[in-house]
Amino acid sequence: MEYPFASGLVLEPEQYRAGLNPPGTLSAADKEFALRWYPPADTAPPALVPFRSAPLGLGPGEQADFVIDPPETRAYTLGTFGDSDAVVVVFEERDGEPRYLAGRDDGGTPHNATISARLVKGRRYVVRVRLYSAWGSGETAVMCW
Incomplete structure (x- = not known):
């Protein structure tokens, strides 16, 4: 500056x-x-489709956003896979604004961040994955099922 x-x-x-x-x-x-x-405000995040993993090419401290338009109302599981230190947060869009629904930080443990949340058909959700690792990106993906 x-x-x-x-x-x-x-x-x-x-x-x-x-x-x-x-x-x-x-x-x-x-x-x-x-x-x-x-990211630029006019760039729409890609869709996270149930039962399809999305590979993440994140570097330390970087974030990836995805939208979910659930095909049915039910409990969904969202999580990361692979070798990473990540946090996953789910927001529900209300009046055009994201509202926190659930989040999970794997806390540097050997386990991946996984969330179970009830998603409602007709509503839009935003999933944010941030890589906290300072040592590298690892091989990571996110999925909804």
């Missing part, structure tokens, strides 16, 4: 000794960095 600095605060390089007064807008580097963490 670009921040102003008063005269005398920056000694090197010499051209900034009189102070630094950026235009007060986001730089191209700021925008590029933000897009790595926050």
Whole structure:
């Protein structure tokens, strides 16, 4: 980010000794960095279809979002598979806003994050998977059944 600095605060390089007064807008580097963490708002997440796994190519700290439009009202299980340190959270969309429904963190254990939740036909749900591992991505997938 670009921040102003008063005269005398920056000694090197010499051209900034009189102070630094950026235009007060986001730089191209700021925008590029933000897009790595926050996907564009107009990009719809892919569908998570029951009984089909979705491979995840996440790096440390990255997140993947999916939508579920359940074909019937019943209890569903949602979870990750593979070698990862992940958290899975399910939101129900209400009035266009995601509302927390359930979540599970595998807590760095050898077990995968798994949730059982009652999903209602005609409602939309968002599943978010975040990889917490600092050591690498591992081989991971998410599935709803």
